[in-house]
Amino acid sequence: MIKRCPQHGLFRGEHCHCGSAGQVLLDETKTEQLGRLVAGSLRHFPADLGLEMDSHGWVDLAKLGEVVASRHRWADKDLIIALIQSDSKQRYEISGEYVRARYGHSVDVDLDHPVNKSPLLYYGASEEEADRILEIGIKPASQRYVHLSATAEKAWHVATFRTGNPKVIQVDAAAAQNAGVKMMRVSDDIVISETIPSIYLSLISSRNIFRQNMP
Numbered sequence: 001m002i003k004r005c006p007q008h009g010l011f012r013g014e015h016c017h018c019g020s021a022g023q024v025l026l027d028e029t030k031t032e033q034l035g036r037l038v039a040g041s042l043r044h045f046p047a048d049l050g051l052e053m054d055s056h057g058w059v060d061l062a063k064l065g066e067v068v069a070s071r072h073r074w075a076d077k078d079l080i081i082a083l084i085q086s087d088s089k090q091r092y093e094i095s096g097e098y099v100r101a102r103y104g105h106s107v108d109v110d111l112d113h114p115v116n117k118s119p120l121l122y123y124g125a126s127e128e129e130a131d132r133i134l135e136i137g138i139k140p141a142s143q144r145y146v147h148l149s150a151t152a153e154k155a156w157h158v159a160t161f162r163t164g165n166p167k168v169i170q171v172d173a174a175a176a177q178n179a180g181v182k183m184m185r186v187s188d189d190i191v192i193s194e195t196i197p198s199i200y201l202s203l204i205s206s207r208n209i210f211r212q213n214m215p
């Protein structure tokens with residue numbers, strides 16, 4: 001659900017960080033419907049919806065507004081902007097009259113985000129996946145790029161949505177980038193990467209996953 005706090009603007013969920021209940025802009029069901037349609041438009045099947053996407057993933061925002069309005073009578077361009085501005089995962093960005101997904105594409109795009117500067121990055125996987133990855137490297141499955149986390153703890157947490165007891169793989173990002181693997185910072189937590197050869201990967205022991213944040 002998207003709400004508006006009179007003091008702090010748009011937010012998701014029941015309460016603003018200040019405690020205000022705010023005013024409902026879009027209920028939970030409609031927020032989900034709009035989110036799915038925007039994700040489909042900007043990450044997966046723009047052409048099926050009649051949208052033109054440039055090589056860097058940008059789509060005309062007004063045209064996207066027309067697409068969502070044609071699917072849902074209540075939806076429009078302003079609600080797309082509200083959806084994007086209230087998204088804590090920073091999934092999308094707007095520049096002038098254009099909008100794009102920052103990551104998560106299954107369509108072929110050539111993204112131009114800032115180069116990653118973190119020497120070490122992390123990837124969470126199930127035990128079987130981890131064994132395989134350490135042999136053959138990390139390759140994108142259904143998406144264009146691999147998603148890496150900035151901390152081991154975050155990688156572990158992300159992987160818990162897919163598997164019970166995740167393993168965390170450490171990526172020697174500095175060495176991989178030196179060797180020509182393209183890695184880009186797309187949000188505070190996420191770096192996207194091309195295929196990473198196994199020589200840059202190592203398993204970190206579970207007792208070290210949470211150590212980074214301990215005093």
Ligand SMILES: [Zn+2]
Nearest residue numbers: 005008016018
């Ligand atoms: Zn507030």
